[in-house]
Amino acid sequence: MNMDELFLAAQKAAEAAYAPYSRFRVGAALLGEGGAVHTGCNVENRSFGLTICAERTAAVKGISRGERGFTALAISTPDSPDPVGPCGACRQVLTEFMAPGARVRFGGSSPERVDTTIGELYPFDSLHDLARKKTP
Numbered sequence: 001m002n003m004d005e006l007f008l009a010a011q012k013a014a015e016a017a018y019a020p021y022s023r024f025r026v027g028a029a030l031l032g033e034g035g036a037v038h039t040g041c042n043v044e045n046r047s048f049g050l051t052i053c054a055e056r057t058a059a060v061k062g063i064s065r066g067e068r069g070f071t072a073l074a075i076s077t078p079d080s081p082d083p084v085g086p087c088g089a090c091r092q093v094l095t096e097f098m099a100p101g102a103r104v105r106f107g108g109s110s111p112e113r114v115d116t117t118i119g120e121l122y123p124f125d126s127l128h129d130l131a132r133k134k135t136p
Contacts, residue, residue, distance in 0.1 A: 013039035038062035
């Protein structure tokens with residue numbers, strides 16, 4: 001699946017968002033290592049701390065279906081003309097299941113898109129960095 005197709009899946013996922021408080025819908029689509037696409041939308045709560053982001057919704061859906069790794073992510077924010085990347089909490093969760101070189105695309109309602117990698121979004125993944133270091 002290419003990034004254009006994955007972004008279309010994220011746009012469709014945003015249509016299901018529950019965002020009565022912020023009125024800011026988000027859709028995400030994660031491409032699993034096995035080729036399946038797992039989508040999610042943001043689900044708000046009047047206690048904003050209980051809100052779940054689209055990216056984490058997609059990740060949890062994929063993991064609950066047996067996926068253990070993702071190769072690409074697309075995020076759509078149709079209520080913003082500007083591209084909006086994942087929040088810090090989502091970046092932390094995503095690095096648990098995505099290699100640093102995994103592709104990421106995000107965009108809003110304008111044609112502008114940002115193409116990057118999860119490693120560029122979260123460059124110092126401390127626990128994974130520590131695990132890669134050899135102990136003396």
